[in-house]
Amino acid sequence: MGDSQEHGDGKGRPDEGRGWPAAAVFDALGAEYERAFAASAAHRESLERLLAGLAPGSRVLDVGSGTGRPTARTLADAGHRVLGVDVSPVMTALAARQVPGAEFRCADIRDLPLPEHEFDAVCVYFSLLQLERDEQCELLGRLARSLRPGGLLAVATVPVDVAGVDAVFMGRPVRVSSFGAEEFTALTARAGVAVEWAHSALFTPDHPAGAPEPHLFVHGRRI
Numbered sequence: 581m582g583d584s585q586e587h588g589d590g591k592g593r594p595d596e597g598r599g600w601p602a603a604a605v606f607d608a609l610g611a612e613y614e615r616a617f618a619a620s621a622a623h624r625e626s627l628e629r630l631l632a633g634l635a636p637g638s639r640v641l642d643v644g645s646g647t648g649r650p651t652a653r654t655l656a657d658a659g660h661r662v663l664g665v666d667v668s669p670v671m672t673a674l675a676a677r678q679v680p681g682a683e684f685r686c687a688d689i690r691d692l693p694l695p696e697h698e699f700d701a702v703c704v705y706f707s708l709l710q711l712e713r714d715e716q717c718e719l720l721g722r723l724a725r726s727l728r729p730g731g732l733l734a735v736a737t738v739p740v741d742v743a744g745v746d747a748v749f750m751g752r753p754v755r756v757s758s759f760g761a762e763e764f765t766a767l768t769a770r771a772g773v774a775v776e777w778a779h780s781a782l783f784t785p786d787h788p789a790g791a792p793e794p795h796l797f798v799h800g801r802r803i
């Protein structure tokens with residue numbers, strides 16, 4: 581996440597009560613996002629760990645599925661049944677084209693009913709950052725409850741202690757909220773999973789505006 585800035589005008593303005601709309605930001609970025617983050621070794625390692633813990637044909641929810649690559653693609657290629665959910669129509673359409681072996685739905689995860697014990701795994705790679713902090717806590721709890729007992733949660737975020745800060749991400753205005761690494765790991769545990777792996781890395785997106793940013797990956801198992 582980049583520098584703070586004042587509000588812009590026109591279609592970049594925040595929507596009512598929900599800050600800068602994530603859909604507008606990621607509709608504008610599309611495949612550019614995938615290119616900028618494609619080289620993340622920590623993301624690949626997280627996916628390999630997730631794959632190692634899944635039984636054949638597992639049902640996996642990918643929250644904020646983006647372009648479908650690398651997450652849904654890796655899981656679907658390994659024979660798992662993947663449902664990707666993303667609020668951006670452009671990202672959802674791109675993912676459906678790029679990963680025909682998975683199912684994608686365009687929806688705001690905050691509005692999507694999640695049945696309990698539905699999934700063998702849930703992954704949330706960098707898709708919490710445009711939610712308010714209390715929404716992130718509430719969502720992590722709901723996602724944990726959507727796992728069957730023993731199911732796996734893999735979450736990645738940018739662990740910075742900020743609430744509702746206006747920033748610039750890959751040249752686009754975004755409103756960002758997050759937590760420091762310790763607090764984020766603790767609230768993942770409070771959501772109802774036993775944390776089995778937490779990994780920190782620095783990553784520089786391959787983008788003219790790219791600067792080194794901290795990434796945190798937390799894996800847990802539904803208690």
Ligand SMILES: C[S@@+](CC[C@H](N)C(=O)[O-])C[C@H]1O[C@@H](n2cnc3c(N)ncnc32)[C@H](O)[C@@H]1O
Pocket residue numbers: 602603606613617643644645646647649650651665666667668671687688689690704705706707708710711
């Ligand atoms: C930073 S991108 C990460 C994409 C993908 N998870 C990855 O790591 O490659 C965040 C994605 O989450 C989506 N997103 C953000 N807020 C969302 C929400 N409330 N509901 C569903 N998707 C959301 C965005 O549209 C975007 O595609």
